[in-house]
Amino acid sequence: MPLINYASRIINLKIVYYGPGLCGKTTNLQYIYDKTNKERKGSLVSLATEADRTLFFDFLPIEVAKINGFETKLHLYTVPGQVFYNASRKLILKEVDGIVFVSDVQEPRYDANLESMDNLVDNLAEYGYNIKDIPTVIQYNKMDLPNIIDLKELNAELNPYHFPVFKASAASGDGVFETLKGIAKLVVKKLQGR
Amino acid sequence: MDKNKKRKVEQSALKYMTKGVFNKAIKEYEHLLKFFPDELTYLKQVAKCYENINQPQDALRYYSRLVENYKKRGLYKQAIAIYSIMMGLGETKEEIYDDLAFCYKEINRAGDATLVYRKLLENYMKKALFRSAVSVASKILEINPEDTIAIINAAEAQLQLNDKNRSIELFKIAAQIYKKQNNLAMYTKILGRINHVSGNSDAKILNELASIYIIQRNYGEQLLELLLKAYRISKEAKDDDTLIETTKLLVTFFKETNQRKQMLSIRFELAKIYERIGEKEKALETYNKILQIAPGSQDVRKKAKELQQEIQKLNKPETIPSSIPKLEPIENKTVISRPIPKKESTITELELKNILREVDTYIKFKLFAKAEPILKDLYKKYPKISGVTKRLKEIYIKTHKIEQAVELLFDLFEKLYKKDKEKARDYLEEIIYIDSENKKANKYINKFYNDSVSPKIEDIPETFTLDESTIVEAKDVINDEIIETITIDDDSLGIDINDDYDLEQIKFYISQGLFENAKLELDKKLKISPNDPELLTLLSQLEQAVKPIIINDNLSNGHEDIQEDVDDILKQFKKGIDESISKDDAKTRYDLGIAYKAMGLLDDAINEFKLVYRHVEKKGDCLLMIGLCYNDKTEFEKAIKYFKKALEYSENLNQKLAIYYEIANAYDLLGNFKNAFSIFKKISQKDKTFRDAYKRLKQLHVKLKADKNNISYL
Numbered sequence: 001m002p003l004i005n006y007a008s009r010i011i012n013l014k015i016v017y018y019g020p021g022l023c024g025k026t027t028n029l030q031y032i033y034d035k036t037n038k039e040r041k042g043s044l045v046s047l048a049t050e051a052d053r054t055l056f057f058d059f060l061p062i063e064v065a066k067i068n069g070f071e072t073k074l075h076l077y078t079v080p081g082q083v084f085y086n087a088s089r090k091l092i093l094k095e096v097d098g099i100v101f102v103s104d105v106q107e108p109r110y111d112a113n114l115e116s117m118d119n120l121v122d123n124l125a126e127y128g129y130n131i132k133d134i135p136t137v138i139q140y141n142k143m144d145l146p147n148i149i150d151l152k153e154l155n156a157e158l159n160p161y162h163f164p165v166f167k168a169s170a171a172s173g174d175g176v177f178e179t180l181k182g183i184a185k186l187v188v189k190k191l192q193g194r
Numbered sequence: 195m196d197k198n199k200k201r202k203v204e205q206s207a208l209k210y211m212t213k214g215v216f217n218k219a220i221k222e223y224e225h226l227l228k229f230f231p232d233e234l235t236y237l238k239q240v241a242k243c244y245e246n247i248n249q250p251q252d253a254l255r256y257y258s259r260l261v262e263n264y265k266k267r268g269l270y271k272q273a274i275a276i277y278s279i280m281m282g283l284g285e286t287k288e289e290i291y292d293d294l295a296f297c298y299k300e301i302n303r304a305g306d307a308t309l310v311y312r313k314l315l316e317n318y319m320k321k322a323l324f325r326s327a328v329s330v331a332s333k334i335l336e337i338n339p340e341d342t343i344a345i346i347n348a349a350e351a352q353l354q355l356n357d358k359n360r361s362i363e364l365f366k367i368a369a370q371i372y373k374k375q376n377n378l379a380m381y382t383k384i385l386g387r388i389n390h391v392s393g394n395s396d397a398k399i400l401n402e403l404a405s406i407y408i409i410q411r412n413y414g415e416q417l418l419e420l421l422l423k424a425y426r427i428s429k430e431a432k433d434d435d436t437l438i439e440t441t442k443l444l445v446t447f448f449k450e451t452n453q454r455k456q457m458l459s460i461r462f463e464l465a466k467i468y469e470r471i472g473e474k475e476k477a478l479e480t481y482n483k484i485l486q487i488a489p490g491s492q493d494v495r496k497k498a499k500e501l502q503q504e505i506q507k508l509n510k511p512e513t514i515p516s517s518i519p520k521l522e523p524i525e526n527k528t529v530i531s532r533p534i535p536k537k538e539s540t541i542t543e544l545e546l547k548n549i550l551r552e553v554d555t556y557i558k559f560k561l562f563a564k565a566e567p568i569l570k571d572l573y574k575k576y577p578k579i580s581g582v583t584k585r586l587k588e589i590y591i592k593t594h595k596i597e598q599a600v601e602l603l604f605d606l607f608e609k610l611y612k613k614d615k616e617k618a619r620d621y622l623e624e625i626i627y628i629d630s631e632n633k634k635a636n637k638y639i640n641k642f643y644n645d646s647v648s649p650k651i652e653d654i655p656e657t658f659t660l661d662e663s664t665i666v667e668a669k670d671v672i673n674d675e676i677i678e679t680i681t682i683d684d685d686s687l688g689i690d691i692n693d694d695y696d697l698e699q700i701k702f703y704i705s706q707g708l709f710e711n712a713k714l715e716l717d718k719k720l721k722i723s724p725n726d727p728e729l730l731t732l733l734s735q736l737e738q739a740v741k742p743i744i745i746n747d748n749l750s751n752g753h754e755d756i757q758e759d760v761d762d763i764l765k766q767f768k769k770g771i772d773e774s775i776s777k778d779d780a781k782t783r784y785d786l787g788i789a790y791k792a793m794g795l796l797d798d799a800i801n802e803f804k805l806v807y808r809h810v811e812k813k814g815d816c817l818l819m820i821g822l823c824y825n826d827k828t829e830f831e832k833a834i835k836y837f838k839k840a841l842e843y844s845e846n847l848n849q850k851l852a853i854y855y856e857i858a859n860a861y862d863l864l865g866n867f868k869n870a871f872s873i874f875k876k877i878s879q880k881d882k883t884f885r886d887a888y889k890r891l892k893q894l895h896v897k898l899k900a901d902k903n904n905i906s907y908l
Contacts (some may be wrong), residue, residue, distance in 0.1 A: 003792060006852035006885065007818055007844065014792050021733060022724055043782040045789075047770040053717060056767040061785045075789065082713070083737040087760045095792045108730040112737060128374040147727065 001095050002191060004070070011072045012061075013187050016093055018120050019102035020112035021053070021081035024141040027170040028102060029060050029076055032180060035173065036062055054080045057092050064184060067191065074184060081116070090123045098135040098187040100179055102170075103158060105140050105148040117158050135186030136163045139179045144169040195229040207239065216243040232263050250283040257283075261293070270297040288314055288326070295333070304337045311337075312896060315347050324351040342368045343896075346384070353391060362391055369402075379828050379863055382406050397436045400424035404443050410828065413451050421447060434471050441467065458484055462494065474505055546572075546579070553585060562589050580609060591628060600625050600632060607638075697728065704736050712736050764795070780809040787819060796823045814843030821856060830864040851877055851884050862890070867897045 003012040017025040026046060033044040042061035048054060058078040066072060079089040101120065103113045121131050138159055140151060155165060164182050168175025195203075207222035223240045230236065241256035257280050264273040277294040291314035298307035311334045318327035331348035334341045349364035365388045372381035385403050392399065400420050407417040421444050428436040441464040448457035461484050468477035481498035484491060549568065556565035569586040576582055583602050590599035607621040625635035700719075704712045716736060719729050775782050787802030800823045807816040821836035837857045844850045858873035871894040877887040 003788065005815070005818070006855065007840075007849040008815055009848070012788055012792075021737070022720060022730070042785045043775065043779070045771065045775070045782065045786065047767060047774070053720075055770060056763050057789075059785070059789050061788075075785070075792070077789070085763070088763055091760060091793045091795070094794050106727065106730060108727050108734060112730075112734045115737065 002097050003095070009070045011067060011070045011191070012075055013072065013097045013191070014075050014077065014095060015098040015100060015183055015187065016096045017076065017078040017100045017102055018089075018093075018116065019081060019141075020104055020109060020116040021083075023081060023102045023104035023109070023113075023116075024168075024170040025078035025081065025102050026054055026058050028100070028139070028141075028168075028176050028179070029058050029078055031170060031173045031176045032062065032076065033060055035177070039063075053082065054078055056080065056085075056088055064188075067188060072188070074180075074187075076180075083115075083119075086119065086123070089119070090126060093120075093123050094127060096124075096129075096134065097190075098183045099131075099137075100183050101136060101138045101158075101163075102141050103138060103154065105142050105151065105154070106145055107147045107149055110149050110154065113154065114157055132161050135183060135190050136161075137179060137182045137186065138163050138165045139168045139170075139175065140165060141168045141170050141175075143167045143174070144172065195226075200226065200229070211239065211243065214246075216247045219243050220247075234260060234263055237263065245283070254280055254283055254285055265293070265297070268300075270300045273297045274301075286317075288317060291317070292330075299337070308334055308337055308341065309892065312343060315344065316896065316899060319347060319351065322354070324354045327351040328355070340371045342371050342380070345371070358391065362388055362396075365391065378406065378409075379830075394423060395427060397424040397428040397431070397433065397440060400427070401436065401439050401443060404440075404447075408443065408446055408450075411450075413447060417447060434467060438464065438467055454487070458488055458491075465494075465497070469501070474501055474508075477501055478505060546576075550581060550585070557585065557589065562593050565589055566593075577605070578609070580606060583609075596629055600629055600635070604634070697732065700732055700736075704732070709736065764798070768798070777805055778809075780806045780812055784812060784816070784819075787816075791819070791823055791826070794826070796827050799823050814840050814845075814849070817843065818853060818856065821860070825856070825860055825863065828863070830860045833860045834864075847880065851881060851887075855885055855887060858887070858890070862894065862897075867894050870894055871898060 002014070004010070005012070017028055019025055029044060029046065033041060040063045044058065044060045046054070046058040046060075047056070057080070058076075060076045062074050062076065064072050064074055077092055079085075079092050099120070101117060124131050124134065138155075140154075142148070151167075159165065164186070166175050166179040166182055168179060170176055203222050203226050207219045207226070210216070210219035210222060220240055220243045223236045223243070226236050227233065227240070237256050237260040241253045241260060244250070244253035244256065257276050261273050261276040261280070264270070264276065274294060274297045277290060277297070280290060291310050295307040295310040295314070298304070298310060311330050315327055315330045315334070318324070318330060328348050328351045331344040331351070334344035335348075338344075345364050345368040349361045349368065352358075352364060353361040365384055369381055369384040369388065372378075372384060382403070385399055385406070388396065388399050389403065394400070401424050404417055404420045404424065407413070407420070421440060424440040425437070425444065428434075428440055441460060444460045445457055445464065448454075448460060461480055465477045465480035465484070468474070468480060478498060478501045481494050481501065484494045485498060488494070549572065553565045553568055556562070556568075566586070566589050569582055569589065572579070572582045573586050583606055587599050587602040587606065590596070590602065603621045603625045607618050607625075610618040610621070619639070622635050622639045625632050626639060629635070697719075700712050700715045713736065716729065716732055719726070720733070723729060771786065775786075777783065783802050784806045787799045787806065790796070790799035790802060800820050803816040803819045803823070806812050807820075817836050817840035821833040821840060824830070824833035824836060834857055837853050837860065841850065841853050844853055854873055854877055858870045858877065861867075861870035861873065871891065874887050874891040874894060877884050878891050882888050
């Protein structure tokens with residue numbers, strides 16, 4: 001549910017980048033941060049463990065266009081991808097408005113993608129949410145690398161609800177903003193339908 | 195009646211109406227109605243005339259006919275308008291509400307239909323017409339199956355009709371809806387009601403209530419009372435699932451209230467329950483948790499050991515023990531040792547490799563007592579494998595068993611002498627290093643130096659009988675290449691490791707359930723090569739291996755474990771934030787507050803907003819956000835306090851209305867419907883379209899009436 005501050009006339013929308021470990025969630029946020037105007041972005045809060053993995057969550061607020069006279073802020077979050085941190089992930093998913101599922105298209109990560117998606121569905125269910133009802137897009141990341149999975153096959157398993165998909169290479173920035181625009185559109189559309 | 199006559203009478207009736215001679219007008223219209231009984235205009239005019247001469251009952255009679263005609267013709271909007279006039283005339287028949295709601299439904303105004311049905315429901319409840327109330331409630335539920343007011347009223351009505359089971363069932367549905375909506379206040383109230391109706395006898399409900407107390411960190415005596423009651427009930431009912439849930443909640447209670455002894459004792463109970471119902475791995479896990487806190491508890495240690503042996507018997511040797519706690523100290527790890535094959539001829543390379551990896555882990559964590567018997571056994575069976583001998587020697591040195599170490603060093607010297615004299619000499623030097631007075635070693639080493647190269651073969655004692663055939667025999671057992679891989683140098687106890695060894699070690703950690711160690715190693719490697727396919731495969735394996743544990747966590751709903759992890763991570767995270775983001779960075783701190791709030795980390799959110807509050811430009815906003823956090827914490831009085839403070843900083847009408855709305859909402863949640871009503875009324879007077887203030891006003895009207903009827907939670 002969006003957090004709407006009627007006094008300041010600000011709508012805060014929570015978008016969570018979800019996916020298996022090392023799929024490129026933080027890279028997405030870093031690229032968005034680097035390429036966004038100073039006036040439109042907050043600080044990128046991103047802490048890493050010694051092993052350079054996300055600690056708890058990354059967080060980046062950015063401003064987008066006004067909706068019905070309300071300033072709209074997208075709060076972008078990433079979750080720690082490693083299986084161990086499920087409790088953290090669950091916490092971050094609370095009151096989520098939109099999900100970007102970042103999938104790592106390298107062959108050895110096939111199962112990890114599916115497990116992460118299952119985990120997402122389970123965690124959402126614990127809050128009584130059904131993924132079908134939440135604006136979601138899927139980003140197929142690391143398209144520039146060799147040894148990638150047959151996307152048709154992966155998509156058939158990963159995306160039974162036919163969420164919009166975006167091919168990306170977050171390290172170079174390809175597809176990053178397309179993905180963000182994709183999810184923003186869905187989230188705003190849902191908000192306007194309320 | 196012909197057309198001319200009809201027109202004349204109509205004109206006459208209209209004339210009388212205009213002049214205010216209503217009696218005569220009525221006569222004219224009634225005359226017309228004899229010929230045209232369904233003529234809408236006549237019916238409407240007669241009704242109006244009766245209204246004007248203050249005869250409401252007669253007016254209602256005609257309005258009733260009029261409305262029936264509208265409905266017949268499908269003119270539902272007109273019918274609705276007439277119903278509204280009829281209600282204004284004091285029509286109280288229940289049917290009218292039913293019909294009105296029907297009309298609303300026909301024109302797809304489900305919300306209005308619901309409001310009308312609710313009114314009807316309220317009337318039936320007031321008049322104790324419970325069957326009718328149930329029937330209306332089901333009509334509301336046809337429109338919206340999650341209408342909690344209808345469900346609760348139906349539950350109350352069923353209770354009055356002596357159908358307690360159905361009543362409880364309905365209350366439970368309402369409770370689930372509130373839970374889903376995160377409306378903790380109402381959820382708690384309904385659970386309390388279920389508890390009351392069921393006569394305090396439903397352990398599951400008592401558990402639910404207790405969970406809420408725990409979420410709210412309300413660790414008073416009431417919580418303990420609830421839990422003990424639930425414990426007694428579920429135990430008597432032999433309901434093991436509920437009993438386990440209760441016992442876990444008791445563990446949390448004693449843990450949070452620092453009652454260590456009771457916490458351990460109840461954990462012990464939990465382990466016994468698991469054992470009784472055959473959940474051996476969970477039982478073992480629970481015993482291990484006790485041992486983490488009370489390592490000296492011999493009874494528990496004994497039980498854990500017995501259980502571990504039982505599990506070992508049941509499991510295949512390769513099975514990853516799912517009961518291994520994730521973060522416990524290595525001393526308490528329940529690593530299942532791989533059995534050493536009895537006959538020399540039966541050992542495979544892989545088996546030996548795995549055993550030695552396990553031993554290395556013990557050595558790395560200084561668990562020499564565990565490593566020593568395994569190595570001794572291996573040494574006895576395979577005296578020619580230098581990797582075994584070296585490890586055992588190392589343990590003897592570390593545990594100051596110098597005599598045994600020296601014996602093994604001579605053994606190593608003998609084995610290597612023919613192959614590489616220089617290296618063999620190193621063993622002699624090592625003997626002298628740990629036992630400088632050792633005569634034999636000194637003699638041999640002197641020989642080495644005196645002869646400048648090496649002692650002559652004839653000087654070597656008889657025991658030096660290693661010949662080619664022996665080497666071949668050793669190779670039959672295990673090939674040299676493998677021995678090389680697994681034979682480690684002195685510094686191999688965790689220092690000098692090559693890439694392959696790292697990967698093997700990670701694999702070993704995974705296979706042994708040492709997931710934390712595996713993760714650490716893997717993270718290190720991934721930092722250097724994040725896209726290395728082999729590492730990624732290992733990561734998947736690791737995730738796969740950890741999965742059962744995570745699932746177990748989820749299934750067990752173990753508040754303590756999951757919470758402890760997150761608390762720890764959050765602590766690290768906040769520390770990192772404090773180090774990297776200035777407390778004066780109002781914008782980022784405010785955003786963090788929003789992030790924490792969205793995650794339900796309300797105290798942390800409040801802290802961030804309080805930090806930002808120091809900045810002039812954000813004061814009002816922060817107070818509002820703090821108030822909202824207190825609302826989420828169900829501390830509505832505090833929330834109101836902050837909202838009222840926020841009002842002082844509001845700069846325009848819109849801001850004022852927004853804050854007043856929050857105050858009214860908090861009063862509503864607090865159960866102070868009167869204040870809520872009055873504020874919503876003021877908001878609606880200023881701006882009827884402000885959010886859903888007007889709708890809330892109408893709902894509160896219903897609530898206030900229900901209050902009078904002593905159904906306080908409505």
